[in-house]
Amino acid sequence: MHITIVTLGSRGDFQPYLALAVGLQRAGYRVRLASHALFRPLAQAYGVADFYPVEGNPMALLRTPAGLRWLESGVNPLRQVLGILPLVRPHLVQGMTDIWQACQGTDAVVVSVLGIGGIHAAEKLGVPLLLAFLQPFTPTRMFPVPGAPMWGLGGWYNWWTFVMAQQMFWLPFRGVINRWRREVLGLRPFPFWGPYRALRQRQVPVLYGYSPSVLPRPDDWPDWHHVTGYWYLERPSDWQPPTSLQQFLQSDPPPLYIGFGSMVDSNPDELLHILLTALARTGQRAVLLRGWANLQPETLPETVCLISDVPHDWLFARVSAVIHHGGAGTTAAGLKAGVPNILVPYFADQFFWADRIRRLGVGPAGIPRRRLTVDALTQAIERVLGDETMRQRAARLGEKIRAEDGVAQAVSLIREIVGPPEKDC
Template sequence: MNILIITVGTQGDVQPYVALGKGLKAAGHSVTVCTCAYFESFVTAHGLDYAFMNDDLIKFMHSDDGKIAMENTGNLWEAIRTAIKIIPTVGPMQRRQIDDSWQATQAVQPDLILYHPKALCAPDFAERLGVLSIIGFYLPLFAVTGDFPAMGLPQWKLGRWYNRLTHGLINKATWWGMRKHISAWRKENDLPRKQGIDFLNQSDGQPAPALYAFSESVIPRPTDWPENARVSGYWFLDQIDDWKPPAELQEFLSNGEPPIYFGFGSIFGQDPLRLTKIIVEAVKATGVRAILARGWGGLDLDQIELPETIFKLDFAPHDWLFPQVAAVVHHGGCGTTAAGLRAGRPSILCPFFGDQPFWGSIIENLGVGPTPLPQKKLTVEKLSAAIRQVTTDTAMIEKADQIGQRIRSEDGVANAVKFIDQWLARDSELSLVDRKSDGLQ
């Protein structure tokens, strides 16, 4: 089958879908990934076809205005207020994103569209073409449950009615942020008006498949989710076979105790130098060895002198590096969180925005890391205490190892591919029945 994957965002919004795309290609499908042009070489390096989407969103996120906006999204209410302020800037970007991804869809003519929820109009494209669509996401959102409250809303223990209410509110807020452009596109393409967002049901009321890319060892599948919502396990993208670690990195790893890894990804605040200084002072105070990953600029490693106990890293695949460290300190992105869990290492999360505080609470509740340390409030003293905890708390270290073993026994990509194939077969059977009823066969 011909499959189009549409996703938009940072590395963490692209890498899992590339992993899934490789699994789908290995299963015999033709796979095209439509995402920001920044990631074209990343997509093609893994043997997948690429379809163009502009880089407007990434450029905005790394602009001064974008960083200020992200720093003001610590909870849902702050996010809503910030969203209202940036609508004049982001609105035209959303429309250009829709135009680019629709052009790609028309060129690919897919049998299936698999999409990130930020890929506006993706299910509408599928409806327009009369093909199957599947949402794929790494957070337990959009499928309403009474088992726990939605991410970003108060985690009050008021019962199942409250939990379901919070998920409904998230769906309404999501629709509020998308409706203008979705409604306009549907009108332009002769589709009936939508009244709201429902990723788990098609416009005709039939169930729509949904894939959730996290491990049940980390977030148990809600007991009241419908059958069309499947928790597959993580979609890990392991290192390309021809990658070789630098000799200097291998020498550092072999010449002492396992170091602490520090890395803060592709989304960061306005003062990376402040964060770097705090880390360096905490490393000195605790006497540990450390690896500091430059990332996309989350740490400023050029304006500060580093001691011999700290290695400055440009890049190394998490699946190769993390099993060789003592603990992982990071921003709380989904991909880095999952990689630390799979490696069986304790984590210290220093969340910045978005879903990062959620993953911080997950790590704490699992007992594999201390209470999250928000970057805005991070101090040398707080970070030093957390480092001492993850390097000396034997119960925490053992729990991390146990969860790592369970995650390593899972194959989230294979589970997702199987689920997708089942729905493709089901869709083909239904299409055949429709053609027969219309007298076409």
């Protein structure tokens, strides 16, 4: 049994699907990952050798003026859609063609939100399709779609935010996608409502790779939509931390972690000034991630250790709190560690996870990047370090999450849907 996983986007959009691929391989399935060439070395390092490159370099795109404008779109859905158009349009046709080629010879296709092009390949090949998402994308009356304003207008508003989000990410590309479906695959074009209504009508299974302890499954979702738990990627058994980082962590008190992952900042000098000044005011030590913003301070105090890439599961267990952008992957790691999280969201679903952190009582209200100041960050740091109740809540939530096994649950569900791996023998 051969399964192709299609996922596009940033490192945070790729890594959980790599964890899923590793889990499927261990269960006996043959797995191909289709994603940006940028991530091929990471996939191969974890033993996923079957990798098909898909058009696009997300790091390069986010560093363009258009990419920076998109990252500054906040929770404005219209700005998010208008911002993504110039990033996606030039690569859309080649990307769908790459995905079609990647799916040749497969027995089932698993797609992420941004890897939705895989639905066309599965339809043409007549093989099972599974949607595997890191953020809620099924309409519900319980909460709005991640990326929409959280106005508290009730169930009708929440439901329609999902419908509108699906349409806003379909209609601008409708002509291009339908033309490609017809000319390349010989498939009928999708109507106005696009693929999402058709997928619901076909009862295509959906797996959600986040913890039910963080966001419980809504009661108004259909039975074929599952919340499995987070898809964590275990660090390699032979991985060793840099000596300088080990020595830094041996000193007291435990430091904070500060990192913004795949976010590219339009004013990195200002960001560094805010971070370092808040640390000085609070007297805290910190491990600082360069990230895709490529933070490069000319000088650093001895109380700050600059790193490039360290497994979150190892590092977060050794810090007092984590300060980050609120990407799904970093949020998952921060909560698993059982320490308070301070979120500085830039755009889209990051605001949704910041709201969940606040509601769960395991971190203060998020500070949007455009409103980040020394005073605001100083107050947030002082609160998470001084609020023992918050720290206890974070520890208890971490225990619950560590008891889950999202990858195993997802693999079990995939087996029920597509059949056992022995089918290909």
